Amino acid sequence: MDPNKPPVKKQKLNELGFIGQPATEESPVPDTTPRKRRSGTAQVDYTEPPTSPTSAPVEKSTDSSFEVSSEPVKQAGPRKSAPQKKGPASSAKKSASKRKAVEAPSPQNTTLEQYFTKKVDDVVVAVDNKPMDYEDFKEVKQQKAIQAEDQDEEIDDTKLGKVVKAYLLSREYLSKPAPVGQPEAWAHVRQALCDTYKAFQALQGGTYRTAGKACGLLVNTMVGDRDYFDEDVIITTCGGGRSKVGDKMIQNSDQKPDDNFAKCWMASMESNTAVIVIAGKLSLNSSPFNFINNLLGQCNKISPCKLPYAFNVLGWYQITNVWTELRNKFKTWCVRLERVNLEQQPWYMPEGNDYKPKPYTTISSSQTCTDVLGEKGCGQTYEAIFSIGWLCLNPSCKRFFKHPNYNGDGTLTYASDFLEKRTPFTGEDPGPVVPPLPESEDLIQSSSWGTEKAYLKGIVCPRCRCCSRRLEWAEWACENPRCDFTYRLNQPVIPAALAISDTTIGDPANLRYHVDDQVIKSKPMTLGPNYIYYAYELPFPIDGGGYGRVYHIKSNGNINKAADGPNQMFEEMQSEDFGLKRNPVRNAGKDIEVVTRHYSANYGAPYKFGVLQGTSKPFSEAPPTTLKALKRVQWMCEELFKKEGNVEDHKSSPSQLKEFNEVLNVGYFETCRMGYHDDGESTLGPTVASLSFGASATMSFRPKNKSKIPGCKSSGKSHKGDILRIILQHGDIMVMDGSDVQVHYEHKVESHGRLRYAMTCRHIKIDTIEYDPKVLKGLPKKEARAKANELRETAAKAALMPEGHERFDYDGNEVVPEPEEAQDSKAYIKHCLDKIKARVTAGDISKETAIALVNEFMESL
Numbered sequence: 102m103d104p105n106k107p108p109v110k111k112q113k114l115n116e117l118g119f120i121g122q123p124a125t126e127e128s129p130v131p132d133t134t135p136r137k138r139r140s141g142t143a144q145v146d147y148t149e150p151p152t153s154p155t156s157a158p159v160e161k162s163t164d165s166s167f168e169v170s171s172e173p174v175k176q177a178g179p180r181k182s183a184p185q186k187k188g189p190a191s192s193a194k195k196s197a198s199k200r201k202a203v204e205a206p207s208p209q210n211t212t213l214e215q216y217f218t219k220k221v222d223d224v225v226v227a228v229d230n231k232p233m234d235y236e237d238f239k240e241v242k243q244q245k246a247i248q249a250e251d252q253d254e255e256i257d258d259t260k261l262g263k264v265v266k267a268y269l270l271s272r273e274y275l276s277k278p279a280p281v282g283q284p285e286a287w288a289h290v291r292q293a294l295c296d297t298y299k300a301f302q303a304l305q306g307g308t309y310r311t312a313g314k315a316c317g318l319l320v321n322t323m324v325g326d327r328d329y330f331d332e333d334v335i336i337t338t339c340g341g342g343r344s345k346v347g348d349k350m351i352q353n354s355d356q357k358p359d360d361n362f363a364k365c366w367m368a369s370m371e372s373n374t375a376v377i378v379i380a381g382k383l384s385l386n387s388s389p390f391n392f393i394n395n396l397l398g399q400c401n402k403i404s405p406c407k408l409p410y411a412f413n414v415l416g417w418y419q420i421t422n423v424w425t426e427l428r429n430k431f432k433t434w435c436v437r438l439e440r441v442n443l444e445q446q447p448w449y450m451p452e453g454n455d456y457k458p459k460p461y462t463t464i465s466s467s468q469t470c471t472d473v474l475g476e477k478g479c480g481q482t483y484e485a486i487f488s489i490g491w492l493c494l495n496p497s498c499k500r501f502f503k504h505p506n507y508n509g510d511g512t513l514t515y516a517s518d519f520l521e522k523r524t525p526f527t528g529e530d531p532g533p534v535v536p537p538l539p540e541s542e543d544l545i546q547s548s549s550w551g552t553e554k555a556y557l558k559g560i561v562c563p564r565c566r567c568c569s570r571r572l573e574w575a576e577w578a579c580e581n582p583r584c585d586f587t588y589r590l591n592q593p594v595i596p597a598a599l600a601i602s603d604t605t606i607g608d609p610a611n612l613r614y615h616v617d618d619q620v621i622k623s624k625p626m627t628l629g630p631n632y633i634y635y636a637y638e639l640p641f642p643i644d645g646g647g648y649g650r651v652y653h654i655k656s657n658g659n660i661n662k663a664a665d666g667p668n669q670m671f672e673e674m675q676s677e678d679f680g681l682k683r684n685p686v687r688n689a690g691k692d693i694e695v696v697t698r699h700y701s702a703n704y705g706a707p708y709k710f711g712v713l714q715g716t717s718k719p720f721s722e723a724p725p726t727t728l729k730a731l732k733r734v735q736w737m738c739e740e741l742f743k744k745e746g747n748v749e750d751h752k753s754s755p756s757q758l759k760e761f762n763e764v765l766n767v768g769y770f771e772t773c774r775m776g777y778h779d780d781g782e783s784t785l786g787p788t789v790a791s792l793s794f795g796a797s798a799t800m801s802f803r804p805k806n807k808s809k810i811p812g813c814k815s816s817g818k819s820h821k822g823d824i825l826r827i828i829l830q831h832g833d834i835m836v837m838d839g840s841d842v843q844v845h846y847e848h849k850v851e852s853h854g855r856l857r858y859a860m861t862c863r864h865i866k867i868d869t870i871e872y873d874p875k876v877l878k879g880l881p882k883k884e885a886r887a888k889a890n891e892l893r894e895t896a897a898k899a900a901l902m903p904e905g906h907e908r909f910d911y912d913g914n915e916v917v918p919e920p921e922e923a924q925d926s927k928a929y930i931k932h933c934l935d936k937i938k939a940r941v942t943a944g945d946i947s948k949e950t951a952i953a954l955v956n957e958f959m960e961s962l
């Protein structure tokens with residue numbers, strides 16, 4: 102826990118008291134305390150709360166297009182302001198990569214070519230590290246480009262040549278005027294945008310559609326030749342039918358009349374549904390190749406002004422037209438959008454222009470397709486949308502897109518009437534462009550815990566307007582590297598009994614207890630005075646062999662209730678600061694970065710050193726529950742292996758159960774999960790064991806595709822089905838024993854309630870830990886070896902138990918009166934059966950499914 106930070110006061114709630122509990126003096130106070138500003142970033146004063154309307158000009162740097170702008174943005178209209186609390190800075194820390202600036206190489210003693218090549222290499226490294234300063238890079242690029250132009254050099258297709266070409270191509274974009282204002286919301290990372298905007302949750306593609314309607318549009322860097330974008334109107338394609346050809350997205354197949362994208366746009370138009378529109382520009386955070394390719398692409402050159410960020414929210418638009426035209430000779434669905442609020446000047450109005458709302462117009466240019474020169478017309482009526490004159494837009498009509506002055510080649514422009522028409526918006530008010538921050542009061546009013554799916558959403562930072570994901574368990578932290586805003590809700594401590602009974606059985610299709618015929622399940626066996634367990638022996642390939650087991654050690658009310666037991670630990674850990682975080686799972690540090698759907702924090706010896714570099718903490722900094730869990734799991738596995746022997750022994754290996762020296766704490770909000778993975782890193786011992794808290798979860802095991810497990814065929818294209826699914830309940834321990842389990846199987850965990858934790862213990866073979874090769878790149882061998890030794894020494898120290906750890910020792914001897922336990926289990930069984938019954942009554946599942954569920958549930962007890 103951060104000693105500088107007072108623990109966030111949490112209200113202890115009893116089961117009934119929680120519901121509708123009124124706010125007390127201690128209750129909801131969001132922490133809007135700015136984090137300490139770091140040196141080396143632009144000195145912008147974030148302490149002034151935003152006050153004036155959105156479009157007011159803000160001071161800009163000379164070339165904002167290449168910078169991560171940090172100006173505080175003025176707000177659109179009055180917003181419900183969250184109560185402010187002055188206090189010490191939050192414990193939330195930005196990742197080291199956020200603080201890294203790019204060191205410029207000196208041009209002295211190098212040729213321009215060498216200097217520039219080095220610069221490109223730096224870009225490659227720097228882009229991965231989220232660079233902040235591109236001034237030098239721009240300068241050199243410019244010099245090189247001028248040189249290339251002056252000497253009429255042929256620009257080759259090397260990396261250097263590409264960058265130069267990119268620069269030349271992007272000059273058109275760079276010469277655009279700056280916008281008069283700043284977006285009300287923006288993002289560096291696409292996932293942050295998707296997490297924040299319900300109406301735009303598409304991690305890929307330009308159109309987001311749900312429930313048969315288009316809800317959001319990203320006008321990205323790859324724009325079509327006939328796309329249009331001014332301060333009120335956007336025209337683009339509906340999506341689909343395009344592929345990347347060279348640097349451009351080109352329509353290269355006919356879209357069908359009943360194209361799904363077009364249907365969604367049509368449905369939104371017919372229902373007057375407003376859509377959120379975002380404009381993307383090339384991103385400095387993208388991979389080096391994307392960076393260059395984006396430059397080589399069109400840099401959103403149709404935008405009326407330079408766009409300040411990778412993703413810029415433009416606001417709400419209505420759909421006025423959906424039609425088919427010929428693009429690149431292919432039938433292409435297109436859409437015209439118009440800003441909903443035409444009264445307000447848009448922030449992306451080019452600087453120096455006066456915004457005057459255009460008058461609403463009625464269309465008089467429509468014509469009906471009639472027979473012409475013996476060619477049969479379709480009788481449909483369409484607006485005249487091209488300057489060339491009226492064209493039939495019915496793709497199945499013989500006269501489709503035919504005009505005496507147009508042969509399908511050459512440019513075709515939209516008619517000025519079509520571009521300038523303005524339409525009153527008659528749909529439902531889509532609400533503010535910036536979704537309001539959730540507030541602690543809302544938690545009380547809705548009896549929420551703050552761990553519901555809704556709280557996994559991102560927020561728009563009220564200081565700098567950066568869309569920020571809920572990356573940290575305890576709070577939101579602005580993802581703008583130059584902003585220190587954090588926001589925390591006053592969440593209640595949820596008693597274990599409530600979290601357990603909150604458990605939902607889940608989707609019967611994939612969350613059921615299941616044991617394949619090839620898995621050998623033991624009868625229930627006892628462990629210590631209080632536990633029972635089951636052993637599941639997994640099948641392995643006949644030729645390669647292998648041996649491994651999964652043990653499920655079941656807790657019960659007696660164990661859970663005992664002093665220092667799972668109930669107490671569960672409640673304690675809600676107030677402990679574990680530093681749980683969602684870490685990148687794909688494209689770390691890039692604008693297409695995606696983070697895990699669960700939160701984790703590592704203690705003891707560092708695990709997954711390459712991935713979670715620098716994020717692991719020593720046991721001396723671990724919260725008490727982590728150490729309690731470690732002792733409990735260690736005791737459990739020792740007892741288990743006394744009875745069973747561990748599987749490496751079965752293979753007559755001399756290895757014994759190794760002391761666990763690492764704990765991965767994992768937190769699950771509602772709908773959180775850990776996808777299929779193995780724990781098969783070479784630095785790991787053969788036994789992995791986890792302790793569960795709170796809501797129940799299904800843990801599923803499936804053979805890896807490459808593994809020839811007898812009786813297991815690939816289901817579908819790429820994956821085999823689950824061979825074993827166990828339901829982990831509060832206090833249960835799961836043990837995977839044998840390295841072959843990790844070689845041939847992968848596992849996943851899906852939580853079924855609003856709040857769950859797991860603590861997974863492993864043995865890290867410290868003498869095998871290596872640095873990520875990237876870190877040691879370029880170092881002389883001796884230095885690299887010294888660094889690796891240093892790393893292992895640090896790891897060994899991190900794995901040392903802190904002084905006084907003995908107080909957390911566990912011996913499995915809890916004593917609690919019998920009748921209570923019986924009552925507890927009865928209540929739990931009744932609760933689960935009631936849930937199944939409720940699902941039948943609600944028509945969610947059939948009676949047959951319910952019977953199957955009940956049988957499986959009873960078997961899982």
Ligand SMILES: O=C(O)CCC(=O)C(=O)O
Nearest residue numbers: 765767780791850859861
């Ligand atoms: O959440 C759990 O129960 C286990 C998590 C897990 O699979 C892991 O840490 O590898």
